[in-house]
Amino acid sequence: MFIKYVENDIVLQGVKCLDLDLTLDCGQAFRWEKQSDGSYSGVAMGVFLNIKKENGDFILKNTTKENFEKVWRNYFDLDKDYEEICNTLKQDELIASTVDRYYGIRILNQDSWEALCSFVISQQNNIKRIKGIIKRLCETYGDMVEDGFYTFPSAERLSALTVGDFEALGTGYRGKYLEKLSKAVANGEIDLEKIKSLPLEDARQELLKIFGVGIKVANCALLFGFGFYSAFPVDVWMKRVMEYYPDGLPKCFEGIEGIAQQYLFHWARNNL
DNA sequence: GTCCAGGCATGCA
DNA sequence: TGCATGCATGGA
Numbered sequence: 371m372f373i374k375y376v377e378n379d380i381v382l383q384g385v386k387c388l389d390l391d392l393t394l395d396c397g398q399a400f401r402w403e404k405q406s407d408g409s410y411s412g413v414a415m416g417v418f419l420n421i422k423k424e425n426g427d428f429i430l431k432n433t434t435k436e437n438f439e440k441v442w443r444n445y446f447d448l449d450k451d452y453e454e455i456c457n458t459l460k461q462d463e464l465i466a467s468t469v470d471r472y473y474g475i476r477i478l479n480q481d482s483w484e485a486l487c488s489f490v491i492s493q494q495n496n497i498k499r500i501k502g503i504i505k506r507l508c509e510t511y512g513d514m515v516e517d518g519f520y521t522f523p524s525a526e527r528l529s530a531l532t533v534g535d536f537e538a539l540g541t542g543y544r545g546k547y548l549e550k551l552s553k554a555v556a557n558g559e560i561d562l563e564k565i566k567s568l569p570l571e572d573a574r575q576e577l578l579k580i581f582g583v584g585i586k587v588a589n590c591a592l593l594f595g596f597g598f599y600s601a602f603p604v605d606v607w608m609k610r611v612m613e614y615y616p617d618g619l620p621k622c623f624e625g626i627e628g629i630a631q632q633y634l635f636h637w638a639r640n641n642l
Numbered sequence: 643g644t645c646c647a648g649g650c651a652t653g654c655a
Numbered sequence: 656t657g658c659a660t661g662c663a664t665g666g667a
Contacts, residue, residue: 397648489648496647499665542663547650584650605648635648645667652660 371448373438380438382428387452389474390423396636398594399478400488400501401508401522411519413508415441415481418516444479452476452629459630461622464614468637475632478594482562483555484522485595486577489587490547499540506539529556547582554580566596573598593628602627607638 372383394402394410402412409422409431419442420431430442443449456473460466487507492500504522511527512520529552536545554560560580565573573596577588585604592601602619604612611634623630 492647493649494647494662495649495664496666499647502665537663540664542665543650543661544663582650586649590648603648606646607648639648647664647666650662653658654660655656655658 482595525555528552
């Protein structure tokens with residue numbers, strides 16, 4: 371990957387395996403908005419970005435070297451060799467055609483607090499409605515960092531809300547989960563940074579203690595917000611996929627189960 | 643009107 | 656430990 375600094379933009383050349391549609395709009399992040407020119411705008415880690423693919427390069431608009439190094443390099447997982455990962459996954463016959471067809475899915479390294487909240491909201495819910503709830507949450511309680519774009523509100527901010535405040539956003543029965551979660555993180559009862567540093571199984575057990583967090587939500591949070599590439603979320607779609615793996619996951623998934631899962635999830639939603 | 647969505651807590655065996 | 660049931664909301 372080559373990085374060029376052009377006026378206020380950053381141009382990335384030679385980035386392999388990054389499809390913006392598949393990665394930013396496939397159910398791992400809920401806040402990116404596609405613009406009329408095909409680019410995506412969004413906020414992560416409190417920072418705004420507009421990103422577009424042009425002639426094989428990626429243009430990061432109006433950003434700085436500092437923000438690129440601090441946020442986006444890691445967020446888009448740019449130092450990981452996804453081409454090699456895909457080749458490893460393709461040792462499995464079933465996933466091979468899926469990887470070819472949907473090539474370019476990456477795992478975004480999202481903020482752990484945002485990921486945890488987002489996937490608590492996601493339970494027994496559809497992606498369109500999940501996006502709406504999170505959008506209202508950010509517009510109401512986040513800070514505007516760009517015209518129409520808001521930060522994800524901190525646990526401290528949300529810890530001041532009542533169940534009714536959450537329900538007013540359309541969370542439904544998940545409001546009580548969010549209320550307790552916000553307060554527990556804000557007062558330090560739950561330490562997300564510490565959970566990040568634990569071994570996978572311990573981290574999962576910690577998340578499972580949280581009211582409103584079960585195995586599926588825990589695994590999504592671990593994969594998308596805590597850096598655990600081995601976490602393998604199984605939802606209603608993945609249950610259908612798992613019928614193709616009656617003997618368990620193939621060996622070539624080891625250590626990258628979560629990346630395999632994203633390809634299979636996408637395939638399932640479009641084909642099952 | 644019914645069914646379903648990136649499930650979970652609860653009660654009961 | 657395993658299974659049935661209720662749960663908020665909105666789109667198909």
